[in-house]
Amino acid sequence: MRELTEAGGRRRDQIIAAAMVDVATELRLTDPSELIVMIRGEQAANIADLVNSSGELFFRGGALRYALSAGCDVQWDTTPVVRLDMEFHYAAVSAFFKLTIGRKRAGVEVVEVLVDGEDDLDDAIKDERLRGAVAAARAPPRKLGARPAA
Known part of the structure; x- marks a missing residue:
């Protein structure tokens, strides 16, 4: 049973990781020293x-949130690494x-x-629900030069 849970965890990591590529790229545009100071x-x-501003470029408002916990590794001989606890909520x-x-x-x-409302879902169903929620939460693509809706 543990192997199924670990495999399910890896699949969920992959689903969220694929969804977060653009958001992480956007966050990486922030000056690392400013983020570390924050x-x-x-x-x-x-x-x-x-x-929120990075997430709303790619997801519907409120689908992605900072979970109020962060950390960073800053050493002289390496580049900084930032860790953010995050929440995804949709559907x-x-x-x-x-x-x-x-x-x-x-x-x-x-x-x-x-x-x-569903406590005893198996890994495959959880994965499918997560995949569907991520897809549904995606913001509609914007046309080049279009302003975001108010």
Whole structure:
């Protein structure tokens, strides 16, 4: 049973990771020193604004949120790495995950996936619900030069 859970966890990591590529790329445009100052200064509202503005480019409003916990690894001989706890909520599906962003790479570790009102779902159904919720939460593509809807 444990192997199924681990395999399900890897599949969910892949689903969320694929969904987060554009968001992570957008977040990486932020000056790392500014992001580190926000994290070390416990400026949760500023980090949430940054995550919201990056997420809303690719997801419907409110689908992706900063989960009010972050950390960073800063050492003299390596590039900084930032970790953000994140939440995805859409279509009765909630996913809680850690997003790690480095200079060239980003990674995701899904902590938990919940489906409202359904406690005993097997891994395959959870994966399918998550995949469907992520697809449904995607913001419609914008035309080049179009302004976002108010």
